[in-house]
Amino acid sequence: MSLINKLNKAFDHRIRLGIMSVLVVNDHADFKELKELLDVTDGNLASHAKALEKENYIRVEKSFIGRKPNTKYIATDVGKLEFKKHIEALEKLIGG
């Protein structure tokens, strides 16, 4: 039984923690909102969001607002559950 085996490696990076933290509290956030909240570059945000999408922890909705493309991120049920488990494991590790 390891101290850290309940920590999910998909959430190791602080940008991924940040994305998930925003998306469990808000129904959705678009690319620009996430970028501003986390203060990260386009490339960093895109690559970490893509990693979470691959894990099926978030999903992406692309649409147009008027003529402007809009990318909206939403946490999936699996993502919310896995993030909750990760937070619990973190709290156990650092509180313990």
Added chain:
Amino acid sequence: MSLINKLNKAFDHRIRLGIMSVLVVNDHADFKELKELLDVTDGNLASHAKALEKENYIRVEKSFIGRKPNTKYIATDVGKLEFKKHIEALEKLIGG
């Protein structure tokens, strides 16, 4: 002001969180103890410990116990302080 800019990238990886968590609670831990507590490979433990050592967050004492070499890890004062700040930022992010 970013949601994640107080998170320290040196502590992103769960193995580093694990090493620091052990070393802030215990005065020291040797390689074998850390390896067992965290359930990681020699190579993974060595590389993440080295990264923390480079940041001056932990220090290493090498000695012999009888004829057996022993590597002991100790958190530095800077390491303890930076880890505390990281934990506070994490708690703020995930609790917030």
